[in-house]
Each structure stands twice: as C-alpha cells, then as structure tokens.
Amino acid sequence: MTMHSPLGYQVPAETARVASAAFPKGNLYMDLHAELGMLYTNQQFAHLFSTTGQPAEDPARLALVLVFQFLEGLSDRQAADSVRSRIDWKYALALELTDPGFDASVLCEFKGRLISGSAENLLLDTLLLQLQQRGLLKARGKQRTDSTHILAAVRSLNRLELLIETVRYALNQLADVAPAWLQPLIQPAWLERYAHRAENYRLPKAQTARDALATAVGADGFALLEAAFAEHTPAVVRAEPAVEVLRQVWVQQFYGPDDPPRLRPTNDAPPAGLLIASPYDVEARFSIKRGTEWTGYKAHITETCDEQTPNLIVNVLTTAATVQDDTVLSAIHAALEQKQLLPAEHLVDSGYTNVTNLQQSTQRYQVDVVGPVATDPSWQARTKTGFDHTQFSIDWEQQVVTCPAGKRSVSWLPLNDGRANAAHLVRFARADCAACESREQCTQSTRTGRQLTLDTKERYLLLAQARQRQQSEGFKALYALRSGVESMISQAVRACELRRTRYSGQARTHLQHIVTVVAINLIRLVAWLSPSSGPRRVSAFSRLAAIG
Ligand code: SF4
The missing domain is CATH 3.30.420.10 (Ribonuclease H-like superfamily/Ribonuclease H)
Structure with missing residues (x-):
C-alpha cells in the first residue's frame, strides 16, 4: 500500500509503515507532507537544467531538502546525511527507506542553479499560491x-586590516591561478606583511607607524596592479576577480599611484553605499x-x-x-x-x-x-513654543501665506535645489519681522524676514493629514x-x-x-x-x- 500526497508523489508503503511506527504522535515533517505533499514540482525547475547529459537529482525534492535544511540550521553535509538516514525526512520526501540520497555537493550546485536562473523566489511564491488557494492567505488584509x-559571513575589518587583507587575498588567489607569473614579483617584505591574516592586535599601535604601514601596503598594491595590467601579462591574471577587487579598493582608498601613495581622508572617500568593507564579500x-x-x-x-x-x-x-x-x-x-x-x-x-x-x-x-x-525638524517645532509652519495660514491658489501676527508674505518662489519636501520658498518682509513683537518665537535671522519652505500642495496636505491622524x-x-x-x-x-x-x-x-x-x-x-x-x-x- 502507498500513501498518496496531494501533488501525486507517493510515500512508499514500507516508508509509511516504519515512519508511522516511529512517530505515532505525529512529526513536523510527516504533518507537512500530510498538508502540502511535496509542495514543489520538477516542472517548476525544469528551465534550470540542461535537457541533455546525465539526469539530475529530482529538483522538487532538492528544493524541499533545502527548506528542511534551514528549518533545522543544518550544513549541506548534515542535510544530505539526514536524507540518507532519517525516516521522517524520507517520509516527507516520499523516498524508499533504502534510498541512498545524494552527495552534499548536489545541494550546493542546486543553490547555484536557483540563483543563476533567478528562481529563488519560486520557493516562497509556490507556497504562497497554495496557501491562497486553500483560503489561508488573502490579499487586502x-x-x-x-x-x-544581517551580518556578513566575513570578519569586520578596520581600514588598515582592509588594505592588508585585500593585497593578501589577491596574492593568495594569484598564487593559485598564476604561480609562475607571481613568483618573480614577490618582494621579501611581502612574506612578513601578507603571510598571515591581518589582525589588529598584531598591527602597530602608534598612528605614525600605522600610517607608514598603510603607505607601504598601498605601494605593494599599486605594484601588483601595474604588473597585472602590463602588456604581456597572461590574461588569466587580469581575469582573476581578486585583481579587480584590489583595483576597486585601491581606487576607493588611495588618490593614485603616487610615490608614496596618498590615502584619501575619510571625508573624501566614496559614499558608504559604494565602499567595499571586505575583499571576501564585496557587496557587504x-x-x-x-x-x-x-x-x-x-x-x-x-x-x-x-x-x-x-x-x-x-x-x-x-x-x-x-x-x-x-x-x-x-x-x-x-x-x-x-x-x-x-x-x-x-x-x-x-x-x-x-x-x-x-x-x-x-x-x-x-x-x-x-x-x-517624521516630526517637523525645525527649531520652532522642537521647542514647542515657536511658530512652526502649522501656525501659518496658506492660500495655495493666491500663493500667499499669512503669519500668526497677521502679516502677509511678500514672495513665493519655486525651489529646485534637490532638497526633499521643498517645492516653494516663501518670504516675509524684513521690515515686518524686524518690528514684530513675536520675532523671537518665529525667526533667528537678523538679516532677513521669516522664510518658509513648503512642499507641493498635495504632499503638504498629505503629510499634515498623516500627522493629525497619528494622534487619533x-x-x-x-x-x-x-x-x-x-x-x-x-x-x-x-x-x-x-x-x-x-x-x-x-x-x-x-x-x-x-x-x-x-x-x-x-x-x-x-x-x-x-x-x-x-x-x-x-x-x-x-x-x-x-x-x-
Ligand atoms: S516675525 Fe515676521 S513672520 Fe514671524 S510672526 Fe512676526 S511678522 Fe510674522
């Protein structure tokens, strides 16, 4: 006898019998199979595999193994072992008890296929679709x-460690892919600087010594880059990703191949969104x-x-x-x-x-x-005693603003200086403000009258409405x-x-x-x-x- 899953996979009779005896009170994986069956189908992943060559492991099962792996926080090897040895996993995957499973590298390769085929979202979307069909998930709720x-799978590096590790990474990779090219370039000092991981506690403490080391590392990096991009350098060297990482980090950290190299001051570094933090994960x-x-x-x-x-x-x-x-x-x-x-x-x-x-x-x-x-960041709003913009009356059609003292603005100009939420600049007359008894509550400028920046009418009113709503x-x-x-x-x-x-x-x-x-x-x-x-x-x- 076999058990039928909702998507057509069948749990082999012997697997079902042994699993039911081993878990008489239910088990997460058996409950899952009872509710969702195999969840995925091979057809969903067919585009990730070649139609020729050796048949692949069943992708629907691999997808489920991947989920089980993260459900328990297992490594690839532990997940592959579980497929081979655990009765509840065999039940949920509808496998024979004697099924030998697969090598752990198959899981790694499957993950690569999911990413290169942009198919990772399939894993979630398939589940969501089933749940929608069963009425457990609804739109418009x-x-x-x-x-x-999320912490990257790399050590956090300070700037000096980053420089040393970037050269070290490039040297190690090049030693693998182009040892004959690299060997004659190696300088005696490189062994001392790059043989071991850069750990801050082993680096100099004094700032002058650290600066000198950074300059020396900079010169090493530029020397390596110059050699890598020389005319007769084998193509494999320039194609090595670690060389490109070294080039990018050096562009970000140094002004250029000066003698000695000059480190960029932190206020002239690229924006944080572009700044490489580790050569081992350049996107972190x-x-x-x-x-x-x-x-x-x-x-x-x-x-x-x-x-x-x-x-x-x-x-x-x-x-x-x-x-x-x-x-x-x-x-x-x-x-x-x-x-x-x-x-x-x-x-x-x-x-x-x-x-x-x-x-x-x-x-x-x-x-x-x-x-x-966000609350109004102006000092008038923060002190709660000042005249913030809510205390001004705005006539959007006439483009005139009336202040709490009853004075009318004298100019309403378009603003296009890239500031968020600033579409108009409104000015009051300097003479009106200079003579005003409420001046201290309104403006700190002694050279001009009060100025207001306003967003477009629609956005201004939307924000005002949202601020009012959040009090309810x-x-x-x-x-x-x-x-x-x-x-x-x-x-x-x-x-x-x-x-x-x-x-x-x-x-x-x-x-x-x-x-x-x-x-x-x-x-x-x-x-x-x-x-x-x-x-x-x-x-x-x-x-x-x-x-x-
Ligand atoms: S300082 Fe100027 S804008 Fe402010 S309340 Fe007085 S007159 Fe009006």
Missing part, C-alpha cells in the same frame, strides 16, 4: 513590515542604525497579521546594509502586487513613511500605509499590531539563524532569506493546522478581555 540587520556594506554597527545586509520582512488566518510571511527583500528603509517600500509593494497579495493596510515604522511613500502607496497600489511620520485613538489601536513583527524577526533569528548570512554576496544571502521564511511559514502552518500541535496558547489577559 493587514500586513506589517520591518527590517533587521558597513552601516550604523540606532547605535548598532554592522557589516553586511538588511532583510525587510513582511507578514500578514489578520485575526482569522495564520500570520504568514509573504515577502522578504534583501538589500545592502546602507540602503535606507524608505527607499524600498515601493519595491515591496511591487513584489506583493505581482503575487496578488497587496494589503489594504500596511503597518510600518517611521523609517518607511516618507511623503512619497504615502502618496505612491495610495495612488498606485491602493495601500494605506499606517505608521508614524483609532490609529494607535491599529498601529499597535505592528509590534508583533518583532516576534517574527526574533523567531527567524533564534530558530533559523537569520542574523548571520552563511554565504558571500547579496544574491546568495537573499536565497538564504527566502528559504528561511519558507521554513518559518511551514512551522507556523503546521502549528495552525495540525491537531497534534494542540490548541493555540491564549494568555490570561486575552482570556479576561474576551470574557469582558
């Missing part, structure tokens, strides 16, 4: 998003947010938070660490639109709520972004739901090791995030659906509130 920092970036410093990436995770359905993660976006939260909301909405899972209300913190996002979300996606907007009790009650996103991130970090990427590069890190959120969704789904997981816990307070 409530969703919440937050970002969390250094960033600081609310006192947290890290080198790596950011994950923006969106989950549903409706009462009648399980909280499920519907999107994860991976960016460099330096990308600001407010620049990604549109991309999140575009991704949700593609999945037909746009929310009606989207709960986010103030990092995502600039006026452009409020405007675009409503107009383009019909999504109500629910989150506190209804807004506060709705926004309180956002805090639940913290527990989702905590689950991802603690149960699925989200905090640190296993891989180098943003694409591989994103794959890890996709598989992680699929794993979390499966845990949540089984907890919601499976009778064996027992009733959902209800807190004493919730019970009391329900009675009241």
Whole structure:
C-alpha cells in the first residue's frame, strides 16, 4: 500500500509503515507532507537544467531538502546525511527507506542553479499560491513590515586590516591561478606583511607607524596592479576577480599611484553605499542604525497579521546594509502586487513613511500605509513654543501665506535645489519681522524676514493629514499590531539563524532569506493546522478581555 500526497508523489508503503511506527504522535515533517505533499514540482525547475547529459537529482525534492535544511540550521553535509538516514525526512520526501540520497555537493550546485536562473523566489511564491488557494492567505488584509540587520559571513575589518587583507587575498588567489607569473614579483617584505591574516592586535599601535604601514601596503598594491595590467601579462591574471577587487579598493582608498601613495581622508572617500568593507564579500556594506554597527545586509520582512488566518510571511527583500528603509517600500509593494497579495493596510515604522511613500502607496497600489511620520525638524517645532509652519495660514491658489501676527508674505518662489519636501520658498518682509513683537518665537535671522519652505500642495496636505491622524485613538489601536513583527524577526533569528548570512554576496544571502521564511511559514502552518500541535496558547489577559 502507498500513501498518496496531494501533488501525486507517493510515500512508499514500507516508508509509511516504519515512519508511522516511529512517530505515532505525529512529526513536523510527516504533518507537512500530510498538508502540502511535496509542495514543489520538477516542472517548476525544469528551465534550470540542461535537457541533455546525465539526469539530475529530482529538483522538487532538492528544493524541499533545502527548506528542511534551514528549518533545522543544518550544513549541506548534515542535510544530505539526514536524507540518507532519517525516516521522517524520507517520509516527507516520499523516498524508499533504502534510498541512498545524494552527495552534499548536489545541494550546493542546486543553490547555484536557483540563483543563476533567478528562481529563488519560486520557493516562497509556490507556497504562497497554495496557501491562497486553500483560503489561508488573502490579499487586502493587514500586513506589517520591518527590517533587521544581517551580518556578513566575513570578519569586520578596520581600514588598515582592509588594505592588508585585500593585497593578501589577491596574492593568495594569484598564487593559485598564476604561480609562475607571481613568483618573480614577490618582494621579501611581502612574506612578513601578507603571510598571515591581518589582525589588529598584531598591527602597530602608534598612528605614525600605522600610517607608514598603510603607505607601504598601498605601494605593494599599486605594484601588483601595474604588473597585472602590463602588456604581456597572461590574461588569466587580469581575469582573476581578486585583481579587480584590489583595483576597486585601491581606487576607493588611495588618490593614485603616487610615490608614496596618498590615502584619501575619510571625508573624501566614496559614499558608504559604494565602499567595499571586505575583499571576501564585496557587496557587504558597513552601516550604523540606532547605535548598532554592522557589516553586511538588511532583510525587510513582511507578514500578514489578520485575526482569522495564520500570520504568514509573504515577502522578504534583501538589500545592502546602507540602503535606507524608505527607499524600498515601493519595491515591496511591487513584489506583493505581482503575487496578488497587496494589503489594504500596511503597518510600518517611521523609517518607511516618507511623503512619497504615502502618496505612491495610495495612488498606485491602493495601500494605506499606517505608521508614524517624521516630526517637523525645525527649531520652532522642537521647542514647542515657536511658530512652526502649522501656525501659518496658506492660500495655495493666491500663493500667499499669512503669519500668526497677521502679516502677509511678500514672495513665493519655486525651489529646485534637490532638497526633499521643498517645492516653494516663501518670504516675509524684513521690515515686518524686524518690528514684530513675536520675532523671537518665529525667526533667528537678523538679516532677513521669516522664510518658509513648503512642499507641493498635495504632499503638504498629505503629510499634515498623516500627522493629525497619528494622534487619533483609532490609529494607535491599529498601529499597535505592528509590534508583533518583532516576534517574527526574533523567531527567524533564534530558530533559523537569520542574523548571520552563511554565504558571500547579496544574491546568495537573499536565497538564504527566502528559504528561511519558507521554513518559518511551514512551522507556523503546521502549528495552525495540525491537531497534534494542540490548541493555540491564549494568555490570561486575552482570556479576561474576551470574557469582558
Ligand atoms: S516675525 Fe515676521 S513672520 Fe514671524 S510672526 Fe512676526 S511678522 Fe510674522
């Protein structure tokens, strides 16, 4: 007898018999198979494989193994061992008990295929589609998003360590690919500088000695680059990625091949979004947010938070660490639109709520972004006793502003200086302000009258409306739901090791995030659906509130 899964895979009779005996009270993987079957089909991944050559391992099973791997935080080798040795995995993968499994390298190769074929999102989208079809996931409900920092799989380096490690990385790679070319170039001092990893505690402490070392390393790097790009250098040297990394880091850190090389001062360095932080992961970036410093990436995770359905993660976006939260909301909405899972209300913190996002979300996606907007940063608003712009009366049609003292503005000019939220410059007469008794509450300038910068009418009113709305009790009650996103991130970090990427590069890190959120969704789904997981816990307070 065989057990039939919803997608047609059959659990072999012997596997079913032994698994049922081994796990009489249910097991996560067996529950998963009972609910979702194999989840993926080989057809979905067919475009990633050649139609000729040896038959590949079953990609639908590999995809599921990948999810199981992240569900338990296993290495590739441990996951391959589990396929070979664990009865519950064999059941969930519909394999014979005697199935020998596959070598761990197959998983690594499959991940490479998913990335090169841009198919990583398939892993999440397939699950979401099934859940939509089963009524467990609906569009136009409530969703919440937050970002969390992701540590790169590399050591954080200070500037001197970065310079030394970049040359060291290039030398090590070139020693592999072009040893005969490199050998005659090696200088006696290189062995001392680059034979071992650059560790700060072994480097000079005095700043003058550190500067001298940085200059010497700079000269080494320029010498290596000059040799690499010389006319008769073998092509394999220039094609070596570590040489390109060395070139980029040297462009970012030095002015040019001067003698001696001159380090750029930090105020003349490229923007943080471009600055390479480690030669071993050139896409990882250094960033600081609310006192947290890290080198790596950011994950923006969106989950549903409706009462009648399980909280499920519907999107994860991976960016460099330096990308600001407010620049990604549109991309999140575009991704949700593609999945037909746009929310009606989207709960986010103030990092995502600039006026452009409020405007675009409503107009383009019909999504109500629910989150506190930034407060007025002017000193008049901060002191709470000054005349901020809310105390001025604006006639948008006549382009005239009336101040709290009843004076009318004397000019209204278009502004186009690149500042955010500044479309018009409004000026009051210097004579009016000089004679005004309320001057100290209004302006600190002694040379001009009060000046106001205003956004366009539509954006100005939208922001004013949002600031007013966030004072209401209804807004506060709705926004309180956002805090639940913290527990989702905590689950991802603690149960699925989200905090640190296993891989180098943003694409591989994103794959890890996709598989992680699929794993979390499966845990949540089984907890919601499976009778064996027992009733959902209800807190004493919730019970009391329900009675009241
Ligand atoms: S300082 Fe000028 S703009 Fe401000 S209240 Fe007085 S007159 Fe009006």
